[in-house]
Amino acid sequence: MFDPSQWPDKSESHESSQGDAFFDEMKELYGDDSHGPHFADETIHNGVELEELIRGAGRYVRPGDQLRARILERVSHRRERRRIWQRVLGGFTLSCTIALALIIIGRSAMTFMPRGPSSSDLHSQATRRANADGVAWEWALTEVVYDWRRSAATNLSRATPAPQTSATNQPESDRPSVPTSRTHRDGSLR
Amino acid sequence: MNQFTPPPSGATFSQRVRTSARQLAELGEDSISGLIDLTSLRLVRFATTLTRNQHDAEDAVQATLVKIAAQPKRLHQCTDPWAYLLRMVRNESMLIMRRRPRWNLIGDVCDLLTRCRVDELEREESYREIWRAMRKLPTQQSEVVVLKIWEEMTFAEIAGVLDISPSTAASRYRYAIAKLNCQLRENLSQPHEDLQQHV
Incomplete structure (x- = not known):
């Protein structure tokens, strides 16, 4: 189908600068004696060139x-x-x-x-005290809690000086005493 | 005689797209309408050639432009925004074709939304024949024809968009034009001869 001898002379069939550019590009790609494209008979309909027809058809479609x-x-x-x-x-x-x-x-x-001490600390203290003093573990736990509360109260009173009240002015003998294992080691009073 | 008004040259249009991309990057999504007005016609016809269905083509263009609106700097920062857009539309079209393979009747152009100027009415049938013939071409060849003739790109630019060598683009164009020539010579000359015989 392709006949290189029918390669069109661009001065005859392509007068526009765009056509020149196209053929220059094709020459660059294929050379003068190349297997150039088959454009020799591209005038197909009423003398209208194929590319022009295709170009016009591009404007025929519009977006919605x-x-x-x-x-x-x-x-x-x-x-x-x-x-x-x-x-x-x-x-x-x-x-x-x-x-x-x-x-x-x-x-x-x-x-x-x-x-303060955690419950496990208190439990271990109670166990140690029960073993050392030979008292029941529950009682030892009670004593440990009493001791802890006492020490906490002491720390608190150090941190914030307590106001002078009638209760603090009471003599030592009038204050309620807390029975501990130090005072009653055998626990017979309980 | 060339009675068609030449479309803006590729470089000019590419510069306009670049300007629009810059505005989009600076002003944000609200300025996407400028890019839509500028590129939708060209993108739709390119995608229509690929998908062979205008509805799918519009979906591809819509997906592309929505993505661009979400990330406008990607378009602004690339070397050639117009080539980038074409490539995005091509990728979206391929995706749509994979997801929704359509059984298109050969030669059916009913899906096309068309417009024809009054002075081109006599050529309307020619245009329809050209679209039919384009749809009969393999996609690889028809996209080169679109980029070469409608987008007025050089083979080097086409090669950049399609990720092929310029020689491959040129040979595809050559074969496509040869096929179109054969098809259109048959289809377009036949009614003319029929008319002459009738007269």
Whole structure:
């Protein structure tokens, strides 16, 4: 089908500068004696060149009337959805940050605040005391708790000086005494 | 005689797309309408050639432009925004064709939304024949024809868009034009001869 001898002279069949550029490009790609394209008989219909017909057919088709509106609506919808996600994500991040900050603050506060003995400490003290004093474990636990409360009260009174009340002015003998194993080692009074 | 008004040259149109992309990157999504007005016709006809269905082509263009609106800086930062857009539309068209393979009647152009100027009415049938003939071409050849003739790109630019070598683009164009020539010579000359015989 292709006949190189029919390669058109661009000065004859392609007068436009665009045609010149095209043939220059084809020459660059294929060379002068190349297997150039078969354009020799491209005048096909009433003397109209094929490329012109195709070029005109490009303007024959138009986009739909709703395409622009559809794209704009879709863009708007997507923007709204992105904003919602940004808000959700922002809220989640904020709540996580607040929770983390509260945890950190709480931990640091627990580090600096004085802490009393835990229940396991009291239990172990009670066990030791029960073994040492030869009393029942429950009673030893009671004594340990009493001792702990007493020491806590002492620490508290050191930290905040208590106001002078009638109760504090009472003589030592009038204060209610707490029976402990130190006063009654055998526990016979109980 | 060339009675068609020449479309804006590739470089000029590419510069306009670049300007629109810059505005889009600076002003945000609200300025996407300028890019739509500028490129939708060309993108739709390119995608229509690929998908062989205008509805699918519009879906591809819509998906592309929505993505561009979401990330406008990608378009602004690339070297050639127009080539980038064409490539995106091509990829979207391929995706749609994979998801929704259509059984298209050969030679059916009923899906096309058309417009024809009054002075071109006599050529309307020719245009329809050309679209039919384009749809009979393999996609690889028809897309080169579209980019070469409608987008007025050089083979080097076409090669950049399609990710092929310029020689391959040129040979595809050559074969496509040869096929179109054969098909259109048969289809377009026949009614003319029939009319002459009738007269």
